[in-house]
Amino acid sequence: MTGCLGFIIGAPRSGSGKTSVTIGLLRALRRRGLRVQGAKSGPDYIDPGFHAAATGVPGVNLDSWAMAPALLGALAERCAAEADIVIAESAMGLFDGIRSEPGRTGAAADLARLYRLPVLLVLDVSGQSQTAAAVAKGFATYDPGVQIAGVVLNRVGSERHRRLAADAIEEIGLPVVGAIMRDPRMAMPERHLGLVQASEYAALEDFIERMADVMEVSLDLDRILALAAPFVPAGGDFNHALPPPGQRIALAEDAAFTFLYPHLAGHWQRQGAEIVPFSPLADQAPDASCDVCWLPGGYPELHAGRLAAAGTFRAGMERFAAGNPVHGECGGFMVLGEAIEDADGAAHRMLGLLGHATSFARRKMNLGYRQASLRADCPIGTAGTTIRGHEFHYAQVIAPATDEPLADIADGLGAPIGPSGARRGHVTGTFFHAIARG
Template sequence: MAAGLVISAPASGVGKTTLTLALARAWRNRGLNVQCFKSGPDYIDPAFHAAATGRASVNVDSWAMDRAGIEHLVSRGTDADIVLAEGSMGLFDGVAARGVCGTGATADIAEMLGWPVVLVIDPSGQAQTAAAIAAGLRDYRPGVRLAGVVLNRVASPRHEDLVRRALNEAGIAVFGALPRHAEISLPKRHLGLVQAEERAEIGQLIDEAARFVAEHVDLDAVLRSAARWSPQPDANGLNVAPPGQRIALARDAAFSFVYPHMLEAWRAAGAEISTFSPLADEVPDASADVCWLPGGYPELHAGKLAANARFRSGLRAFAETRPVHGECGGYMVMGTSLTDAEGLRHEMTGLLGLETSFAKRRMHLGYRLAELAAPMPGHQPGARLRGHEFHYSTIVAQPDAPLAVVHDATGAAMAETGSRRGHATGTFFHLIAEDR
């Protein structure tokens, strides 16, 4: 029977990912099998988890997934010694309206699975107030249990002592305190961390984080605080249909935002996936019956994509007879043009009339519920799809027919409906699951 913990914090940017990776690698170095998960719609952190543990990590999401689907996904941790679920944003941060079985908050997963929470607290610019914050989080929701706290970026031994004393008086365990240590900082860009596959030295960075955390955190105490747990997986798993039997999947530095659970669900349903690299001027497998272009960072590679004539003509030829679907960055590349942050316009594949620009960035962020007005690969008209949108591009033109009626988590109608033309479809949201 595995033991589970949730790693969370009062806010983003406090050090959840670094602590999760460090704990995972430190315990793995001790010979333990460690399984990680990511709470919420993040397609970058699971790759870091896999690098730290040697085991695939997937997302669990209370807004988009039902309880049966979540339990199906976490059941892969039954053979592990310790399971770590890394939260997103602050512990109780979610959307205003409840989704399938929650608001998307990390606390939903902690309560649902009965896993205690280890809080990462950054007491920079404060001392005893950090204990008040921790106590408030502990008491905010009765079904969520706090295991203890790891302090991050403490300024000095005196600073640590002040915070520790206050936490002890509040009855909150302190597992350790981490001084500032630049060598374990993970680099970021506008959509989050720089991806694990872009970091050749990721193994050394995680090793250093594990060494540093093992020196300052009581690993045994953290391990003892985990809750024993035995999931009851649902035989049907997630409601995720493959887009086809043979799927050509774009996969490189420009097309890398794929939820691992999606690929696993496709394969579990019997689909075969072949990958190709648009950046290497490759084309979809000619034997594939559908092509899928995931999101990523096409804006960082727009010039190269525009210059890769073989890829562009090959994709257009594929779309003459078979479906092509794009999500976010993939959707932009299916459009007519993409203007980068410097104002340079790059010609894209032209499967759709969509024109996008990063010259005037504006953040689009949030859950999306889409009811399809037309079919898209794997889903029929009327299907209700749950997903998440996060990008900084602006639509300059979108002349094609809308693909879906799209609402945000509060039920407000969204202008970004996706679009369709011939065999081509695309959306700005990343699909997580279909409503059962």
């Protein structure tokens, strides 16, 4: 294959089967000997982990809102340089984003327009047949800059069902490149923040292989490859990337701490930083030779009892924080506080390096893009810097601290939300996940 090809897998909504189709296609094309790269539009940690497991290379987020055009281009260019084909999976529906400046809505449609990538539309046709053609026609005509190149029918109930839907779609001029029969074994396990993470899926390799088998039988892979377009990003630079927070970064990494964007870790390492992982759940402390400690998001509320009992972790964090910067995002921020109240209402003592307490029993969803203006220097930037990212959690602060706020937060459109996070000494944290400099 000469040059890199690419296409986008989109759908009308979440839950249409995009991720299963993407994982299966990634592995099926890898079986053909192609260098395959998975990408995810929008702020998503979990799907890139499945992409990486299917391809053997780290996934990447291509977020048109959070990433400045130059950074987006640099990441896309790197993908194209290291792959024969890039498959970008849409977050939510293909056109779902925020009303921002043109090309920076966060929707996968932005990537389709910018890179002239065709879209493979996954339609869940359960409960409908010919009506699927009306949905497909709407997608094909909604935005002239977005090309719907082919359709995959998902959750098909019978051969007659397939024929009715496929014939109607092809009559409007769109090729149907495959149909996947309804099969409960294709369902991916979920929890409150979405899918169970790839690292927690005990039968992950078997699942990926089964998805690839299904795609090889159900889809016309040769037609799909023929629909792909040359992926030739104009390139850019990494000036808006978050710089490494230190030369040696102690990174909490286990089932409780997993939400670190692959583009962050990759950039830090390419800049010469060393990531030194440790496991709080295994009662490990950060390496004292490191110069910064990062507690990423994850699911600490599911492991609060073990974290509360991890004495070596607690003592090591206290020693480290006495002289070195420590930063926590979302779940990491919760662990830096005084306590976490789990889903059953039981309170568990946390590190106490910040003064707040959080509850998962009193749930309230917080979701959306965020712009953070930092009030002080910290591992994600210097005072006065604006950082773009997002917030997605169900926990809420039940005992506010007297610590100073870390940042002033606005939503994706710039509407002020208020002070966010906390800072005390060398310790900082916030529910906000940093993606890139604004």
